[in-house]
Amino acid sequence: MPACTFYTTAIDYTNAPPHIGHAYEKVLTDVLARFERLRRRPVYYLTGVDQHGQKVQQSAEKEGLAPLEFAERCTAKFLDLWKTLDVQFDGWAATTHPLHKQTVQRILQRLFDAGQLYKQRHNGFYSVRQEQFLTDKERNEAGEFGPEWGQVVELEEENWYFRLSDHRDWLLGFIDSHPHFIVPAFRRTELRNAVEKLSGDLCISRPKARLSWGIELPFDSGFVTYVWFDALINYISFAGYLADPDSGLPEFRSLWPARAQVIGKDILIPAHGIYWSIMLHALGFPDDEIPTLLVHGWWNISGAKMSKSLGNTVDPAALAERYGVTALRYYLMADISTGRDADFSEERLRMRFNDELANNVGNLLNRTLNMAHRYRQGVLRRTGCQDADLVSLAGTEAPAAVAEYTKAMEQFEVDAALEAAVRLARTCNQLIEASAPWKLAKDPTLAERLDAVLYHLAESIRIIAVLLVPVLPEAARGILAQLNCPTDPALSDAGWGVLPDGHSLGAPVPLFPRLEAPPAPAD
RNA sequence: GGGCCUGUAGCUCAAUGGUUAGAGCAGGGGACUCAUAAUCCCUUGGUUGGGGGUUCGAAUCCCUCCAGGCCUACCA
Numbered sequence: 001m002p003a004c005t006f007y008t009t010a011i012d013y014t015n016a017p018p019h020i021g022h023a024y025e026k027v028l029t030d031v032l033a034r035f036e037r038l039r040r041r042p043v044y045y046l047t048g049v050d051q052h053g054q055k056v057q058q059s060a061e062k063e064g065l066a067p068l069e070f071a072e073r074c075t076a077k078f079l080d081l082w083k084t085l086d087v088q089f090d091g092w093a094a095t096t097h098p099l100h101k102q103t104v105q106r107i108l109q110r111l112f113d114a115g116q117l118y119k120q121r122h123n124g125f126y127s128v129r130q131e132q133f134l135t136d137k138e139r140n141e142a143g144e145f146g147p148e149w150g151q152v153v154e155l156e157e158e159n160w161y162f163r164l165s166d167h168r169d170w171l172l173g174f175i176d177s178h179p180h181f182i183v184p185a186f187r188r189t190e191l192r193n194a195v196e197k198l199s200g201d202l203c204i205s206r207p208k209a210r211l212s213w214g215i216e217l218p219f220d221s222g223f224v225t226y227v228w229f230d231a232l233i234n235y236i237s238f239a240g241y242l243a244d245p246d247s248g249l250p251e252f253r254s255l256w257p258a259r260a261q262v263i264g265k266d267i268l269i270p271a272h273g274i275y276w277s278i279m280l281h282a283l284g285f286p287d288d289e290i291p292t293l294l295v296h297g298w299w300n301i302s303g304a305k306m307s308k309s310l311g312n313t314v315d316p317a318a319l320a321e322r323y324g325v326t327a328l329r330y331y332l333m334a335d336i337s338t339g340r341d342a343d344f345s346e347e348r349l350r351m352r353f354n355d356e357l358a359n360n361v362g363n364l365l366n367r368t369l370n371m372a373h374r375y376r377q378g379v380l381r382r383t384g385c386q387d388a389d390l391v392s393l394a395g396t397e398a399p400a401a402v403a404e405y406t407k408a409m410e411q412f413e414v415d416a417a418l419e420a421a422v423r424l425a426r427t428c429n430q431l432i433e434a435s436a437p438w439k440l441a442k443d444p445t446l447a448e449r450l451d452a453v454l455y456h457l458a459e460s461i462r463i464i465a466v467l468l469v470p471v472l473p474e475a476a477r478g479i480l481a482q483l484n485c486p487t488d489p490a491l492s493d494a495g496w497g498v499l500p501d502g503h504s505l506g507a508p509v510p511l512f513p514r515l516e517a518p519p520a521p522a523d
Numbered sequence: 524g525g526g527c528c529u530g531u532a533g534c535u536c537a538a539u540g541g542u543u544a545g546a547g548c549a550g551g552g553g554a555c556u557c558a559u560a561a562u563c564c565c566u567u568g569g570u571u572g573g574g575g576g577u578u579c580g581a582a583u584c585c586c587u588c589c590a591g592g593c594c595u596a597c598c599a
Contacts, residue, residue: 122599133599159599190527194595197525203599226599265528269594300592335535340528341592348535348548355548359561367558374557415536419547426547433563438556510559 004042006255007033008235010263011048011093014074015055018081020299020344021264023316024332028296028414029262030087031333034470035409038491044255046238047082048093049075050231052224054206057213067213068096084320085329086473091250093234099247103237104230105218107283112219116163116282117204119220126155133157160205160223167278168198174277180292182273183412184339187265187295191273202275204229232276235261258291260412268295294412297341314344323515326475327353333414333471350515357475361425361464362512365479367432368457369508375441376454382501385452389431393456394496397427398463402494405467414471421467428460458483459499466494475511482506 009029012022026047036043051071060070075094082089093100111117125134127150134145134152145152175181175192182188205223206214214224237243240252263272277290301314320328323346331349334356336342372378401424408416431453440450465479466489477487484506485499 124599126599155599157599186528190594193526197595200598206599265593269527298593337536342535351548352535354559358559363559363561365558367561369558371557422547429562430564432557433555436555436557441557508558512559514559514561 002256003254004044004250005033005036006044006239006258007046008258008261009047010267011050011095011231011234012078013053013055014049014051014071014078015053015059017074017077018316020314020316020319020332022078023081023085023328024299024336025262025264025296026082026087026089027085027329027332028338028412030085030089031329031414031470032260032262032409032412033090034088034473035491038466038469038489040490040492044091044239044250045089046091046093046235047087047089048091048234048238049078049095050227050234051075051094051096052214052230053227054211054213057211060213071096081317084317085325088473091238093238095230095234097238099243099249100234100237101215103242104215104225104233106242107233108225108229109218111162111282114282116166117160118163119158119160121156121158122203123154123156125152126157127152157207159203159207160217160220161201162204162229162279162282164202164275164278165198165200167281168195170281171195171198171274171278174281174287174290178287178290181277181290182268183260183292183294187268187293187339191269194269195274198270198274202228228271228275228279232271232279235276236280256291257285257289260292260294262294262296265295265297268293295339297336297339299336299344300341301344319346319349322518323349323353326357326472326512327515329471330357330418334418335415337415338412347517350517353512354514356422357472358512358514360422360429361461361468361479362510364425364428364432364457365461365482366508366510368428368454368461369482369505371437371441372454372458372505373507375437375450378505378507380455380458380499380501380503380505381451382455382497382499383448383452385448387449387452389434390452390456393427393431393460398424398460398496402463402467402491406491409470417467418471421464424460424467425464428457431457455499458503458505459496462499463494463496465489466491478511482508482511 007029009025012018029045029047033043033045049071051068056071057067060067063070065073081087108117122133125145127134127145133155172192172195175188175195179185179188182191204226205217205220206226207223208216211224211226214226215230217223217225235258236252236256238249239255240247240249241256243249243252261272272293280290299314316328327349331352334352335348369378372380401420404420405417408414408420435449435453437450437453440446440453461479462483462485465476465483465485468476468479469489480487480489482505483499484504
């Protein structure tokens with residue numbers, strides 16, 4: 001076990017602006033990392049951008065920019081978004097970084113020295129316009145390459161290959177003996193079937209004449225390395241693998257293996273499940289240092305896959321602007337079951353925010369503080385009251401919620417974790433109705449019961465706030481501030497009975513103003 | 524063509540092969556007043572996509588069909 005919990009995300013390609021899927025993955029990983037911080041465990045969260053490759057080179061040319069300039073401009077959009085969404089990462093993996101290049105070249109040299117790479121001539125049909133080789137799947141019904149490919153020539157080209165298929169049997173055995181390699185489990189089946197059919201090696205280079213925007217092979221300057229040995233390497237290069245001692249990068253041994261590498265379902269096969277795991281194996285990583293891949297699903301737009309060509313992408317920055325970061329983060333974490341797909345809907349975003357945060361949690365805080373001030377000048381009293389409903393809340397329901405929450409978070413099921421927290425709030429609202437503090441306040445003989453109810457409510461809300469910290473860092477701090485509690489709690493503070501006798505509560509200020517639907521466009 | 528996933532209440536989802544298939548929201552009825560017209564209680568609603576099979580027992584396992592989604596398709 002490494003000293004530090006390490007999470008990585010896929011790095012985003014700097015060819016197009018971020019959409020809701022990018023935001024989801026980074027927020028999900030942010031929540032997992034913040035959960036570790038809540039537990040006061042060391043954590044390192046690495047995310048970044050993939051800046052090389054042909055599409056960046058082409059897009060840059062189109063706009064008359066140098067590739068780096070184009071990539072940096074797009075990178076800035078991602079960085080802005082992460083700041084907006086409170087995504088708090090520790091390491092930033094930008095593949096144009098010199099230290100990354102250095103590690104990539106060291107790794108390539110190693111594999112070259114170990115005989116894992118070889119050069120081979122390939123003959124095929126090449127589209128000049130699209131700058132790519134064509135395979136039979138590009139042929140149309142007539143068995144020909146259509147006009148969309150422009151001029152197609154038969155071309156012979158040399159390239160470098162990685163001996164992928166040598167490791168096929170190892171990977172099959174590894175998948176079989178490591179049930180937690182892929183989360184969720186059904187993706188593991190899918191991967192195994194794909195590996196069974198694996199044949200052939202992996203082309204890892206492009207001749208510079210065709211693609212110059214990349215990292216040069218250290219043993220053959222006529223080529224740059226293609227995406228796999230560039231982008232995938234970020235997970236270890238920025239974690240300090242093969243780095244010089246004075247590089248300023250983290251100590252690799254303290255991070256590796258990652259607790260989970262968070263990726264989308266589209267890049268499990270073949271990129272991460274096959275190429276990446278075999279790359280690690282070929283580099284000499286033992287089986288217990290091949291990290292878990294946490295494979296998340298997609299946000300679809302009314303059932304359809306989101307894509308630029310359909311024009312149905314969702315801009316996360318605009319959503320954050322319209323509804324606030326709290327509502328957006330909550331929705332992204334609550335309304336999808338980790339690993340599965342979900343339908344994105346602004347209506348559901350508003351609904352879940354209003355029902356669960358405004359009406360349930362927010363209003364609970366608000367009414368509790370109001371009653372405490374109205375009946376007790378905001379001062380809590382710990383009493384010896386042993387009424388069954390209160391004993392049950394303190395001894396059973398609150399601890400059960402914390403336990404359920406913790407278990408769910410450890411299994412990356414953020415939606416289930418949030419549900420546990422929200423259910424505790426619902427229990428508190430029920431307690432208020434059942435105990436009717438406004439009636440207790442009228443009867444001096446029930447003063448002790450009133451104090452006990454108010455104390456139990458405040459304690460429960462405090463615990464709920466602690467549980468909400470990873471998903472809603474700002475809002476949780478807001479709740480704790482109104483309770484006059486420290487705003488950087490640990491998970492251990494979610495135990496019962498932290499508030500002392502005589503504790504003064506702050507003034508109630510609505511934290512989750514209800515969201516209204518935007519006016520219908522007048523078209 | 525090969526593979527994987529999904530199909531359960533109007534919606535979003537739960538249910539190690541084991542009581543009468545549950546919860547939130549929405550809908551209907553009622554209560555309360557501390558509160559962000561919030562909350563609380565009661566309630567309507569299901570041939571678990573269809574059809575076979577295994578079992579004392581199936582939403583769950585097997586076969587098959589239907590619908591939707593995704594990956595992959597001798598590979599540079």
